Amino acid sequence: MSRIKEFNLPDLGEGLTEGEILSWLVKVGDTIELNQPIVEVETAKAAVEIPAKWAGQVQAIFHPEGTTVEVGTPIIAIDTDPGAGPVESSTTGTPSAHLPTPSAASLAAVEVAPAEGAVEPGLIGGPAPGGRTAVLVGYGPRTTAAKRRPRKGSAPASATAAPPAAPAPVPVPVQAAPASPAVNGNGRVGGPILAKPPVRKLAKDLGVDLVTLTGSGPLGSITREDVQRAAAPGAAEPLTVAASATSAASFGTDREQRIPVKGVRKLTAENMSRSAFTAPHVTEFLTVDVTRAMKALDRLRERREWRDVRVSPLLLVAKAVLLAVRRHPMVNSTWAGDEIVVKEYVNLGIAAATERGLIVPNVKDAGRLTLRELAEALTGLVQTAKTGKTSPADMAGGTLTITNVGVFGVDTGTPILPPGESAILAFGAVREMPWVHKGKVKPRLVTTLGLSFDHRIIDGELGSKFLRDVGDFLTDPEAALLGWT
């Protein structure tokens, strides 16, 4: 062990980074005792006297009074065995031989990161143009470079950065390196990226690189909104499929983006896989002329008592399904292994695209509702889903589902059954199409229905009949009502 010992400024509070030397209580050549006060230092928290860590003779004092010193920097050198004759540099065998200067190694360790300015994107640290941050007590910690061990296999940037960057070892105040802004690949000026931890996590989850963003928050900090905007530029539209929420997200350098599977996406994936590979699906299609039905809806909207109610084509489809179920109860059933559970009640599920992804809340016992009650229930259901407040109870116990793919402008699809259900109806876009009407080709409002059903329970005949009935209702609701009820 070397007899000359350098004392580094310790962290006198909790998490302080620097201190100001107020006054030296000893001078070079003084003989000091263990725990004898040697220097008074003021930090952001307190002005304190530091007791000597070793007894001996003061060999060197590195910083004059009034200078601000970074924690970890040597401030004094003490000869712990002054009676043993003059110090020979060869016997110490350490950089401390170059007394009275602080060892080059210790200075380099302090200075390397800011001097080089080679701060990785996203890393806290680097020169801070903004200087200090206000804190609760005192003048606050200075923004400093992050000093951390390099990861194995990482670019040896630190190796090239170290020794030459160290300033000349002279007993002058060690100040932070000048704030030379480093510019990274994105043209962004280097420096700390301001973002609260939850925002950082969100960005990580969504695969957004904070370096690419310009903060809109206080002091240029990146807000949750900034991240969400970057993740989904198209998310402003109320109706989006879940996948699109991330479709425009930024990609990493490998031009791939990794999205953690969790939440609604995970649940959806589990349900879809389970259903697709356990229930043998069949899908049938039917294209129908819904001009009459749309006119009926218009007439309904004009009625005084329906003025405040949202009347949509979906309402009509829901009604059609509920009436058709009454004629073919087997459609509203569950395969339970050794038995089939046929339900008298219909908990009508409506697949809804929300910002959180696909969810399927259902209208409980929809078959008992009047058309107006059904309309209100559907409106409430969709509103709740879009605000993300759908409760688990709302989503549980569905017996039959409608998926309104038409809102996305597509004609139809082959929907996958929600687990535990035996039929799901896809309702496509209602378009004006050339259609043979009363012997002539006329522009008519036409839509395509797609019905997937569990072939273990529902034979082709039953499925076809059910789909036909739904189509009949949508073609001529008044006649169907009169004929069926």
Next chain:
Amino acid sequence: MAKGDPGGPTRGRRAAPRSRKATTGDPELVQLLTPEGERIESVTGPDGTEYRVDFTDEEYRGLYRDLVLVRKLDAEATALQRQGELGIWASLLGQEAAQVGSGRALRTQDMAFPTYREHGVLYCRGIDPIMPLGLFRGVDQGGWDPNEFKFNMYTIVIGAQTLHATGYAMGVAMDGKTGTDDGEAVIAYFGDGATSQGDVNEAFVWAGVFNSPLVFFCQNNQYAISEPLERQTRIPLYRRAAGFGFPGIRVDGNDVLATYAVTRHALDNARHGQGPSLIEAYTYRMGAHTTSDDPTRYRIASEVEAWQAKDPIARMKAFLDREKIADADFFTEVDEQARREAVDLRERVLAMPNPEPVTMFDHVYPNGSPLLDEQRAQFSRYFESFEGSAH
């Protein structure tokens, strides 16, 4: 290192010198040793209880030794923090008598629940004073066995330990371990600031209602960090007890003899099934709240000087000297022992090995857990990814 219980039946009882059977000038404060070192034979408390101590010379000297050692070790810890060897330290400077007096009043079977400042009580319980330094150095959680020493782990959360103590005391009563001369009692330490905490008030309610064998020992050191007492309470703290239905008393916390007498009495009440009580040990924090604090920013020097004159060690020394209980050789020998123990403490602190980071998983569950094993493995891999990793 820690001496034995000095409060048992005494032999060679010393006739109280310069007997003065009277209360002090302040009827609200039990005092048996004045700041000038004058001995008061006994004091009758507000409820008629007579407080007195009967110590042998050896025991008087033992208490003095405790006070000096505890102060010296505390000062060494403060110095170690200033030298970067401890992350933080909460000094007990000025409160030695309150801690030694109450700590020595405990009997072997009594359980203590400390804050993070009870280094003096810890010492009296026979725990190696190195133990809390590991905690404040950040190398361990403070490794004494609470059951072995009947001294719970330091509690950093203000006032939380009063609830733990209350629960423990209720358990003692349910176990039927009260009601005899050898019954068990529990003591909960806290400060004046903690009396503003909900936890402490809840503890008062429960202990009172369940008549628990618990002594609430409040070291009123006048400051909740920077907040002075007048912003904690409108009445003397000991009088709060009346509202919760148990007795409260204020003792001179810089008087080790009075603190011993009052605490011993309260503990005996508790162990005999007489329920809880509150002791307000009126003292002063001579140092900073912790090493991160600067008291000169919120209190004036004259106040500190006034309390300097009430120093707990100086009055004990004056008393021993005047009554010829101890001579200069004794005082020198105690100082020398304190110096030796401080050096020993320092050397052992500096020699404390840094724990491997993965050891933080070691004491979460007594028998491990698969989830934790997985996390440990994950963390090890992460750590291994750094250059120069020892793993």
